[in-house]
Amino acid sequence: HWINQGVDTDRNSKLNPLTMVKMNYDRDDFVVVKLDIDTVEMESAFIDQLLSDDELAEKIDHLYWEHHVGLKGHKEYKRKYDESPKLSIELMTMLRQKGICAHYWI
Secondary structure (H helix, E strand, C coil): CCCCCCCCCCCCCCCCHHHHHHHHCCCCCCCEEEECCCCHHHHHHHHHHHHHCHHHHCCCCEEEEECCCCCCCCHHHHHHCCCCHHHHHHHHHHHHHCCCEEEEEC
16 A cells, blocks of 8 residues: 555554554565655654564564765755764664664665
8 A cells, every 4th residue: 555644753643654554454464664754853753663662563574764864975964964874774773673674775
């Protein structure tokens, strides 16, 4: 299913896409999530939700995520984002340890 709508990071909201996955899909379903909101705070909240909820994590097979980080030498990204490529690797490692095939681009 392709679902393209506004989202909410509140775990009790019907507009939280990860809560929707948790409530509507089973471990046997093949679930791919693409996370690219361009708002670091929202994306971080969704990643925190994935990392803290084992029941949710076991339902997601693949996660594609554009982690917005500050890049040395890149004027726009250095100015906008404080997170680092090192943090991207650490988060991807944690997601993979949860059993999610996590992929990123920066």
